[in-house]
Amino acid sequence: MKSLIDILDFTVEELQELIDTANDIIEHPAAYSERCRGKKLATLFFEPSTRTRLSFEAAMYELGGNVIGFSEAASSSAAKGESVADTAKVISCYADIIAMRHPKEGAPLVAAMNASIPVINAGDGGHNHPTQTLADLLTIYREKGGFENLTVGFCGDLKFGRTVHSLINALSRYAGVRVVLISPEELKLPSYVKKDVLAAKGVPYEQTTDLESVMPRLDILYMTRVQRERFFNEEDYLRLKDSYILTPEKLKNAKAELCIMHPLPRVNEISVAVDDDPRACYFKQVLYGKYMRMALILKLLKEAGTL
Amino acid sequence: MNIDAIQNGIVLDHITAGKGMRLYELLGLGSLDCSVAIIKNVVSKKQGRKDIIKIDADIPVDFDVIGYVDPGVVVNVIRDGALVEKRSIDMPLLLTNVIYCKNPRCITSVEQELKHVFKLTDRENKVYRCVYCETKAN
Numbered sequence: 001m002k003s004l005i006d007i008l009d010f011t012v013e014e015l016q017e018l019i020d021t022a023n024d025i026i027e028h029p030a031a032y033s034e035r036c037r038g039k040k041l042a043t044l045f046f047e048p049s050t051r052t053r054l055s056f057e058a059a060m061y062e063l064g065g066n067v068i069g070f071s072e073a074a075s076s077s078a079a080k081g082e083s084v085a086d087t088a089k090v091i092s093c094y095a096d097i098i099a100m101r102h103p104k105e106g107a108p109l110v111a112a113m114n115a116s117i118p119v120i121n122a123g124d125g126g127h128n129h130p131t132q133t134l135a136d137l138l139t140i141y142r143e144k145g146g147f148e149n150l151t152v153g154f155c156g157d158l159k160f161g162r163t164v165h166s167l168i169n170a171l172s173r174y175a176g177v178r179v180v181l182i183s184p185e186e187l188k189l190p191s192y193v194k195k196d197v198l199a200a201k202g203v204p205y206e207q208t209t210d211l212e213s214v215m216p217r218l219d220i221l222y223m224t225r226v227q228r229e230r231f232f233n234e235e236d237y238l239r240l241k242d243s244y245i246l247t248p249e250k251l252k253n254a255k256a257e258l259c260i261m262h263p264l265p266r267v268n269e270i271s272v273a274v275d276d277d278p279r280a281c282y283f284k285q286v287l288y289g290k291y292m293r294m295a296l297i298l299k300l301l302k303e304a305g306t307l
Numbered sequence: 308m309n310i311d312a313i314q315n316g317i318v319l320d321h322i323t324a325g326k327g328m329r330l331y332e333l334l335g336l337g338s339l340d341c342s343v344a345i346i347k348n349v350v351s352k353k354q355g356r357k358d359i360i361k362i363d364a365d366i367p368v369d370f371d372v373i374g375y376v377d378p379g380v381v382v383n384v385i386r387d388g389a390l391v392e393k394r395s396i397d398m399p400l401l402l403t404n405v406i407y408c409k410n411p412r413c414i415t416s417v418e419q420e421l422k423h424v425f426k427l428t429d430r431e432n433k434v435y436r437c438v439y440c441e442t443k444a445n
Contacts, residue, residue: 083418083420083421084414084418085418085420085421102414103412104412104413104414104416104417105410105412105413105414105439105440105441106413106414106415106437106438106439106440107414107439109414109438109439110414110418110421110439124414125412125440126412127412127440127441192443196428196429
């Protein structure tokens with residue numbers, strides 16, 4: 001049973017297939033409005049996430065399907081002590097596909113190992129968030145026309161930022177990509193990502209604490225939020241949360257065709273004044289996320305023989 | 308120093324010096340009723356120094372544990388006083404319930420029934436990672 005737990009579960013060709021389908025959905029939405037009639041998506045959200053859950057629900061509704069599920073662990077059988085494995089087996093009897101968010105790393109993999117229907121990882125703690133990466137990839141593809149030979153800057157929390165790790169993993173498979181890592185010392189990209197992904201795949205990268213000095217070279221600027229929920233220590237969070245704030249002044253030396261991305265929600269790391277800049281792509285990114293989730297649901301249901 | 312030869316049992320030879328006790332613990336040899344000898348710092352032509360474990364019973368040993376702790380070990384099976392099998396051990400691709408994930412954010416930290424599975428992700432540097440959260444084994 002094909003599931004999506006890690007972005008690397010899909011080959012570059014499969015990712016391109018999803019991008020092509022998403023682009024076709026954007027061009028011909030009516031052709032897809034009944035594709036999932038009679039099918040059910042179960043959104044199992046063991047921790048709150050309005051954005052991702054609503055994106056999945058909107059995606060399924062736009063495909064003509066239905067949605068069942070819960071939006072917090074307290075309203076699920078997990079509150080009674082049910083295991084993830086048992087939950088997956090039970091939900092397999094009710095739905096055709098599962099989208100799961102869980103605070104514990106690896107929970108969606110456990111679900112996929114026990115479910116008889118496809119499982120989509122909608123975020124597992126600070127570990128993986130592959131459908132955000134799908135949204136990121138479609139955004140880059142539509143804004144830049146491809147992935148080759150781009151200089152991509154990642155700014156902010158590169159230590160706990162799971163979207164950063166996933167996107168770096170995905171982009172490392174394309175030719176000519178260069179990575180610039182911009183973060184405070186305490187939130188640097190973990191060494192295993194640098195070693196196992198960037199160095200192992202020969203992706204040139206540099207690290208800096210100074211955003212403005214590298215700004216002129218960037219084709220993509222991927223901003224991230226310093227997430228309170230990833231810290232055990234509140235003092236560390238308060239000290240680091242305002243490390244980088246993107247303002248119109250900091251964009252003065254940026255390329256005219258720069259693409260500014262952010263997985264959202266933002267707190268204050270991108271000034272609201274940047275929203276009117278045509279280079280701000282983060283709200284388009286949200287929309288593209290929905291289209292990629294539609295493409296993903298179609299692909300996984302098709303491969304499961306359900307469609 | 309002499310240890311009696313065994314009639315029926317297993318000899319773990321060419322253990323890297325210092326790793327004998329770790330193997331003894333992970334293989335659960337302390338719970339056996341039979342005689343078990345750990346010989347440390349034996350002079351070796353090949354290794355300089357090595358450890359040896361002799362188990363005076365023909366018990367099944369977990370090759371995955373041996374391959375994880377010390378892939379250079381040679382397992383000798385002795386029956387009726389004669390060597391009947393000599394086996395070199397390679398690093399296992401998967402390790403199940405041999406080592407345990409210590410990441411407090413891992414699903415294994417809350418679901419006690421889950422098997423702790425690690426996969427070999429870097430043979431050269433002997434790196435194993437939890438299959439659920441990808442945390443590196445210590």
